Amino acid sequence: MSTQVSFLQPIWNASSALKKFWDNVGAIAGPYWYPTDSKDRAFSDIIRAWAMLFLLVLLIILLVGVTAFNSFVSRYLVDVIIGEKDFSKFVNTLLVYGAALVVVTLLVGFSKFVRKQIALDWYQWLNNHILEKYLSNRAYYKINFQSNVDNPDQRLSQEIEPIARNALSFSATYLEKVLEMITFLIILWSISQFIAVVLVIYTIVGNLIAIYLAQELNKINQEELEHEADYTYSLTHVRNHAESIAFFQGENQEANIIRRRFNNIIKSTKRKINWERSQDIFNRAYQAAIQIFPFIALGPLHIRGEIDFGEVGQASLACNLFANAMAELIREFATSGRFSSYVDRLAELSNALETVTKQPENVSTIKAVEENHLAFVNVTLQTPNYEQTIVEDLSVSVQPGEGLLIVGPSGRGKSSLLRAIAGLWNAGTGRLVRPPLEDILFLPQRPYIILGTLREQLLYPQTNRQMNDVEIKEVLQQVNLQNLLSRVDNFDTEVPWENILSLGEQQRLAFARLLVTRPSFTILDEATSALDLKNEGNLYQQLQENKTTFISVGHRESLFNYHQWVLELSQDSSWQLVTIEDYRLQKAKEFAINSPENTETKIDISPNKESPSQSEIASISGLSHKEMQALTNSPINTVRSKASLGKSITTKDGVTYRYNKDPKVLKWVKV
Template sequence: MSGTDETRRKPAEAEDGNTRDSFLRRFWRLARGYYTGPERRSAWMLSAGVIALTLAQIAIQVRFNLWNRDFFNALEARDRAAFFGQMGTFLLLTAASMSVAVFQLYVRQLLQLRWRQWLVFRLQNRWLDGSRHYQMNFLPDIADNPDQRISENTRWATAMAVDMAVGLFQSVVMLISFVGILWTLSGPLMVAFGSNEFEIPGYMVFAALIYAIVGSTLTYLIGRPMVDINIRRNQAESDHRFALIRIRENSEGVALIRGETDEDRGLRRSFGHVVSVMKDLMRTERRLMWLTSAYGMVAGVFPILVASPRYFSGAITLGVLMQIGSAFGEVTRALNWFVDNFPRLADWRSHVERVAALEDSLDTADLLDQESRINVTEGPLEDGREVLAFQNLQIAQADGNILVGEANAVIEAGEKVLIVGESGTGKSTLFRAISGVWPWGSGEVRVPRRDHMMFMPQRPYLPLGSLRGAIAYPAAPRKFSDSAIIAALQRCGLAHLTGRLDEEERWDRILSLGEQQRLAFARLLLHRPRWIFMDEATAALDEANQDAMMGLFQQELSESALISIGHRPGLDLFHDRTLHLVRSPDGAKLTTPRRTGTVGVRRRGAGGANAAARGIARVLRGGRKGRS
């Protein structure tokens, strides 16, 4: 597990190191599509609503500042009527402030939700499109844990972005609004320098500016490591979560082999990375807390202290003094936005980097379409025939190593063909190339229409939800009638499940592997595809059940073409012919002996292979109807 952790940390380190100078550009990439795409009208309307309500909040704050002056002046003058009049004004301002704050919160949260929804759907669609979710598992330096990046990191990347954008906008407008007030109220300050005396107009503004600059500089210097630490924390948390999910998904294997002790060691080691990073974060946060605590305490006294000489000289009233203190507080809060939000900025950046790294990985996967790859052509030939044909097909691994060196063959509709070969010769990968999910290699594959094909892996995929949905997959659960589903289950020896069609369970855990494989055959009976591809799809069945399931291709599914991979004895009896993948130094070769009345490729040296390839090329072009 340690080695796995080290491998999985590399992308995170690359995220930070390779994109540091382009962070804002990468963030804008996550926002641009929302504000310029189909959702742009809603995006701009919600953003305008947030801005308008924020401006209303600031207007109320400005009015509160004026109230502050009038209230303390009434208090100093012992004017009872004015005092209670100001209390009434206070209640009105409070009610207005509460109403605007609540509505602004609603609009802001709606903007966050809509943006996140757009981003999640965008990433999900890109991740699922063209089997990218599968291909990315084989690419180097790809963002790990895409599930967490889509579900969790998008939430914080969008929510924190909106919150901080609103906070920054509010701080800028508050600064503009209160600087003028503070400049007017503070008046000039006479400073003696030797025998010279000069005047500093609006000196409280300069005091606030100096105060904020000192605080921001110290905060940046102390808190700068938090950016890298938060990126490492997110990575460590996702690694630990991945380890937990992996054990849950493989709990039976762990339990049977009694591997709990070793898994516990691995989990402790994984969480140890979390603890280590969290200690670094806590240490930095403690240092920052010393500064922010002192800074906040001094901010309440500093403006009163600086303005007090003018109050004691009688130049300003108590109300003006309190108004100066309030305005100074608003100005410093606006200038201190960076100070107050530095930890959140660091955390937000780590989430944005993780989402942006997933976008980069999807871009890398998209480049597969532009590079040299297996050319898969879908649909019938010019004469209307559907065939499965390989011409000069070469299949490579993602790192470029050749797995299948040469494959030339034509399989006609309705044929039953068994593919055999030693383990590791690329039989399953050949199926992946046929399905279009394995792009690495060269050559051509002609396949039938995709909706005429169905693939059956050794472990069938059973989606979450009802048993009805699992049988009908990938069609909608209600596409097939109850009678059709029940008949299919009974035909496949699953009559005991007919009363549980609408139960929602983890069927991949409740059913044995043998039952799952028979359920996949029941799925065939419902969909009745014209082309069926089986990869060890009967491996968990006993001989009697295997014969019963394979008998479907001689009865109910006799018109369907069957291409299967298998090693079980007796499978060849259900097929018309056999293709062999034979291991060789240059990659496995697909060979077949010529048999009367069958379709095949006869290989007798290079000349035979070239002749076969020429014949297949004619078939792919819709040429003569003879067999290769």
């Protein structure tokens, strides 16, 4: 019983793989040839596609018919030359034979043209169809969380066109060669039934061997395709991170990674060459046996006078054409492995795109409500896989024109809250109130620089808006980027801006984009981290002057000057919302308590006072000499010397302090 199971297992596996393959083909081809939704394709386009396909089938049938007709003309021509020796019949037959060859030539050319045109139309539609899936409902973003879908960019750019081309090539070749084999088998049957039967048996055996050889080639083609995608991605990775690699001097490590992935391609190619060698030997031997067999079988009959020479020639021609048709089919089956790989990978991508855009069932999600303000109402935010809770029961409201600063330890979900506002993450519970997304502009730490001109950079994402050169110059002046024009001929020159501009210039360009679009709400994720304090202050002041409501994520103390509220996230998913003044008081008190020189820090906060005065804030915010030494990495003697001389000191984070010599203070206070 176990022997029977082990014998049937390969057949079962092959059957399952074949069923999966045809299911994938149906999923890819169905929307083009059999659209179930009227929105997928226009009816006129469907009629045109089927008309072109019908024309291709008709041309193939005519081609096979004229080729079969020519075999009879060739047989008659041989009889005229050898038997009748009639010159006038010879000329007439030769003209018919030549005309038939011209028709065959034209039919071959037109059938290939129609086939390629159908493949081009299908490729164009299929590319747009998958691309629409990729860019809709932010599937291009969500697909990154699918670990089993690798290199979606390569699947889109390099693996769609071969599907349409190979599908039409295989289908047309299969139809043409099967018709040829049937036609010439009938011709052989009319000449010798014995030859026809032997040829059928020989064909079945040959096909079984060819399928066995093709199966292993299919696996090798799949591996080769994956290795090529990995190799291409490694090169793209180096290009995208060229500066970081240069800083680290990581060329040797990157070269090892690239070589390792390239060696995988070489290994797969060598295996493929070895199997193709066996396949080529088999194909040639298969054709040679068919070509010589008619002479072995019919030669003695002609010598005995039982058949004429024309029948021998026609049988030989029919066997040759049969062998060529079979060889073409075997070659198509051999190359179908790569086609199968393309189909599997594209179907996997298409299914993944549909999956990531579907709302999971039986899971809780944050409800988004569109209103003209920003608020979290009892929001518990989780990671998309629901494995980690970022913040619990958050209730925060940002009033129009206010600024909210989000702070907290690294990795505690500050940027995740921004993703929730953008609708990228919605795992959790509660209600999120936000304006329409088109009224919000997001500025990440590394700005998105598009492939386009400087004018398009500023107008993005509203590229349909018009903006003259004078307006552009004024905006660039506002963000201190007036020198950009010296790098290009005009505002419509397209250059690789991401490589030309520093990170600080890119962040200022993002702010210029903000001044152009003038959104009512702005989200800034450490959007000024690469700017000096002067440029940062200039940009935030313009936000305040425009009455923009903004939420910032950042660690710089200088950001406190431009926001009214602080939302602090803690390691245990808890949070607190306080005013900037209260947050400064809290941190100063914590700093004073934890300071080794806390005897120098005098904190006098009366519990009955609701809001301390500016002098009290300065007093509480004071730092000792050792604390200032730690913040500046300066020698303690230098700190004391500057204190006695009344000179100011700027810390590493850009904050300036001066020593207050008042006997009641005697601390470094912020200027």
